[in-house]
Amino acid sequence: MTSSTALCAGRVAVVTGAGRGLGRAHALAFAAEGAKVVVNDLGVGLDGSGTAAGPAQRVVEEIRAAGGEAVAHNADIATADGAASLVATALDSFGRLDTLVNNAGFLRDRMLVNLDEDDWDAVTRVHLRGHFLPLKHAAAYWRAEAKAGRAPGARVVNTGSGAGLLGSVGQGSYSAAKAGIIALTLVAAAEMGRYGVQVNAIAPAARTRMTEETFAETMAAPAEGEFDAMAPENVSPLVVWLGSAACAGVSGRVFEAEAGRITVMEGWRPGPTADKGARWSPAEAGAAASGLLAAAETPQPVYGAR
Template sequence: MSGICDGRVVVVTGAGRGLGRAHALAFAAEGARLVVNDLGVGLDGTPGPDGPAARVAAEIRAAGGEAVAHGGDIATDTGAASLVTTALRTYGRLDTLVNNAGFLRDRMLVNLGEDDWDAVLRVHLKGHFLPLRHAAAHWRAETRAGRAPAARIVNTSSGAGLLGSLGQGNYSAAKAGIIGLTLVAAAEFARYGVQVNAIAPAARTRMTERAFAETMAAPADGFDAMAPENVSPLVVWLGSAASAGVTGRVFASEGGRITVMEGWRPGPSADKGARWTPSEAGGAALKLLAEAEVPGAVYGA
């Protein structure tokens, strides 16, 4: 196989199913050599009965590509370190990290338990941070040794992280945190030749099949707008050397649409030049709100 990622070594977490599997197959189709990570847990993060990472790696090899499975827990320091080590021992290099692993524990906030909060923040946010940190440490060492990498990290946020989503306070908080992590990493890692971007995908997976139940049937025109494979081309490009100069950005991807998301920017402002009284501050705030853009609605509201 050859293509836009010919010769690159790519790690994809949560690649046993859904978006991660689609990303891994798409990278392989463009010539990348893969480390396919998946812990094999259920939708809620509990242990599953099989090892989907091995199946996806076998699928890539059967198509003529190169892939190795990794079943470690990337939300642990040991598991994240072994993820990078697997790439280096197997292929001798690492070029791209795609952080994708996650699961759901949906509850309204008043019913959301501490364990459900911690579990979702752990896999989504900590599960992004630890692989990112270990990969960046390798690329820093490469830079200091005079081997400047063209390294790429693609993180996975969500519309829930941009706007919020009813019944998903834990998930929304984690996905918003991933955007902040992406911006900081892009700034800090630039000196090592590492570009860091994030996607906010909308696709039909185990995590979203209820939300997209009405789109499960095959469309009459043959284009399935909710297929996870629609998101992967952008991820592959961001993970390739062709995306040179693109970093610290968030892209929404759904069906055939790609959108550059623009985050918090200063809007209407008022400066008294002295301390406000509470009444004055309230009056100023109401006037500014009347001039400001109305924020997007929280999902499900």
């Protein structure tokens, strides 16, 4: 099971939403690099309904069959008790926690005028709260370790999306939650660095249950023998590196990962500016803003916009 590099030998990694898709690929990749893995998954449907222990357990069995070590965790990590038990499972099973990969999520896509508040709450709950709570409980453990003189060398990899960077038509709740995850990543990196914790995020593109219907034409499986550009496994090598000790000094960054391409994303920063030194009138402000817009770069289009 373990690769010749064993990039994560001796580390314990937790991966949420790891029963299928990207999470499954990440869990298998961490195990292949020597990590002991906690495989979290509720086994819900694409819209977040229902639960089943099977998906997480099947990934655990795959890892064990290949000679690795893994345990399943089936609690809801968007609850305080579920997130606490996630960290406890790593500590009880393997005695430590080194890497947290927040990946769990689902979709309930609607145009904004048709988006029900319950669907909004459900999507933001699993994506945004489902990142915050595991991070909070893991960070508390790592802070205690650091204060006890045991520098943890911990890593967190959050899962954003191009929808959270540019927006996506019909995905208002998902885009807002993913944008929140990016901001959470920046704050966590700034707050937790003193305790030896590095926090980064990825914006992946791959063929999963969440994307195969939305991007059916561009995410079709390739012909036999061709490079599968949309395979989830293409994203995992970067996630494993970010979750390893090898990425020392990298924190507060966002990476786009798709096929064989890795891109460092550069966020909001000041563009053209004007300063009157006094209060503008509305007409003056409009004229100044128009001039600044003419000098500014054209924004990237929202996904799905025409």
